[in-house]
Amino acid sequence: xxxxxxxxxxxxxxxxxxxxxxxxxxxxxxxxxxxxxxxxxxxxxxxxxxxxxxxxxxxxxxxxxxxxxxxxxxxxxxxxxxxxxxxxxxxxxxxxx
Amino acid sequence: xxxxxxxxxxxxxxxxxxxxxxxxxxxxxxxxxxxxxxxxxxxxxxxxxxxxxxxxxxxxxxxxxxxxxxxxxxxxxxxxxxxxxxxxxxxxxxxxxxxxxxxxxxxxxxxxxxxxxxxxxxxxxxxxxxxxxxxxx
Numbered sequence: 001x002x003x004x005x006x007x008x009x010x011x012x013x014x015x016x017x018x019x020x021x022x023x024x025x026x027x028x029x030x031x032x033x034x035x036x037x038x039x040x041x042x043x044x045x046x047x048x049x050x051x052x053x054x055x056x057x058x059x060x061x062x063x064x065x066x067x068x069x070x071x072x073x074x075x076x077x078x079x080x081x082x083x084x085x086x087x088x089x090x091x092x093x094x095x096x097x
Numbered sequence: 098x099x100x101x102x103x104x105x106x107x108x109x110x111x112x113x114x115x116x117x118x119x120x121x122x123x124x125x126x127x128x129x130x131x132x133x134x135x136x137x138x139x140x141x142x143x144x145x146x147x148x149x150x151x152x153x154x155x156x157x158x159x160x161x162x163x164x165x166x167x168x169x170x171x172x173x174x175x176x177x178x179x180x181x182x183x184x185x186x187x188x189x190x191x192x193x194x195x196x197x198x199x200x201x202x203x204x205x206x207x208x209x210x211x212x213x214x215x216x217x218x219x220x221x222x223x224x225x226x227x228x229x230x231x232x233x234x
Binding site: 007008009010011012019030031034041042043045046047048050051052053054055082083084085086087088 | 107109110111112113114115116117118161163165166167176178180183188189190192194226227229231234
């Protein structure tokens with residue numbers, strides 16, 4: 001299942017450097033305007049109003065997962081997101097030969 | 098205990114939409130200056146107290162060059178998230194996150210039998226979001 005959750009980075013106290021917890025026991029987000037894209041609980045990318053950055057390559061990213069993430073980010077930030085994935089290299093013909 | 102190698106780490110710049118093909122990254126170091134408090138009455142050693150402000154550090158990325166990737170912009174304030182490899186027993190990988198900007202970009206060399214590589218240098222700005230480590234959960 002693809003889901004959008006709060007970016008996992010946790011804010012820290014400016015003086016004591018202790019991790020901050022809110023009144024409900026949840027970590028205070030360090031980057032409140034950013035989200036993590038998770039596939040079955042594992043982070044596969046990050047999103048903000050600027051777009052999506054997947055941390056895995058295109059070949060390991062099923063189109064349905066990509067489409068679901070785009071649709072979730074679209075509904076969260078209200079814009080058609082720019083999408084970046086880790087570039088993958090195809091060996092050139094010369095290198096293969 | 099969650100010790101691990103560097104394989105599986107990733108880095109993204111969310112404002113510029115950059116997701117890089119990284120071969121190695123050096124997360125830099127945070128350093129605190131020292132203030133010398135020695136006087137003419139001091140004995141044996143110089144004495145010091147900690148300075149007030151730490152240097153937030155610079156990060157260096159060595160990456161494979163992708164001809165189709167977006168041109169990298171120097172000086173654009175961005176948010177960097179370095180995600181650590183997920184170690185055994187964890188559900189959410191640790192992260193290093195903070196705001197800053199790219200201060201250096203060394204394009205590729207063209208050499209036969211070698212991949213084109215480029216180097217990016219990032220400065221945490223200590224201005225917006227301080228560089229913060231969030232451990233694996």
